[in-house]
Amino acid sequence: MHVDPEPPVVRVSHDAQGVDDRGLPVSPDGTDQRLALTFDAFDARHHTLWLRYAHTQVGSRAAAETVVDATCARLLGHWPHVLTQESVARYAWALLKEEVAWWLDDHDREPALVDTAAFHAAVRKLLDHENHENHKKQEKHDQFDVLQREIRLYGAISRLPERQYDVVVLRYVLQIPDEEVAEYMGIEVATVRSHVRHARRRLARHLDVRETETEE
Known part of the structure; x- marks a missing residue:
């Protein structure tokens, strides 16, 4: 399942200039800090399940963490857009499954x-x-x-x-x-x-x- 391609999906580097430790851009009026808090709350609710699902597919905890980190980076890269989706959880699930599929393809593996x-x-x-x-x-x-x-x-x-x-x-x-x-x-x-x-x-x-x- 592919998600809405608008805006373009990018992998966000947490070391990029002008972003906080969550990967969100820093703004002087605090708007992005509030956005980061909404992501933190969403991530806290779903992160463990994402890891457990990814583990069943890629076969190791370390690989699962890599997949989930990449998923979180993509969500953070356009979090305001994600929040406009009819179901944020479903949108995130679709991204997670894409990252799993990409990881398996990159490593020439079948689901574990x-x-x-x-x-x-x-x-x-x-x-x-x-x-x-x-x-x-x-x-x-x-x-x-x-x-x-x-x-x-x-x-x-x-x-x-x-x-x-x-x-x-x-x-x-x-x-x-x-x-x-x-x-x-x-x-x-x-x-x-x-x-x-x-x-x-x-x-x-x-x-x-x-x-x-x-x-x-």
Whole structure:
């Protein structure tokens, strides 16, 4: 997903002349200081989630920090424009995803999601949900069969449509409430739940299992 290209997106250097330690230009009337405070409040609310999401994609804390720092620099570079957006959280989310994609492309890497412990736990939760009525039968499967099935699910999740993929990561891997998922993605809570249902059905088809409507 690409964001509004106006004004031009630039990467801001915090060492640039005439900017404060947040990357915002310094003005004598204090306007930019007030803008910086609004960014600080926004960043304080969302920064940890941004880091956690980036970590699932790029595979290390250091790389995640690089991605999030670049995202913050872009936001700071035209923060007044960002504040005019219908959903600032959604705009920032789109920038974060662009930075993740650029980092992966620069390093010739695929998303590291399937290598994280959190993802493996989320996959098992999904599997449990899909098959709670057949739990006893599942227990009779040998571990090799279970592993094969999880590997198939990893591939299926990676092929989900973008919105469904984001919902699965936010809701199951990062365990974000539906209301916060809706805020980050700029959609209604009902739409989040719809994406969850469609993702489950798509994954169930890939796994050739019966999908249920029971919530976890």
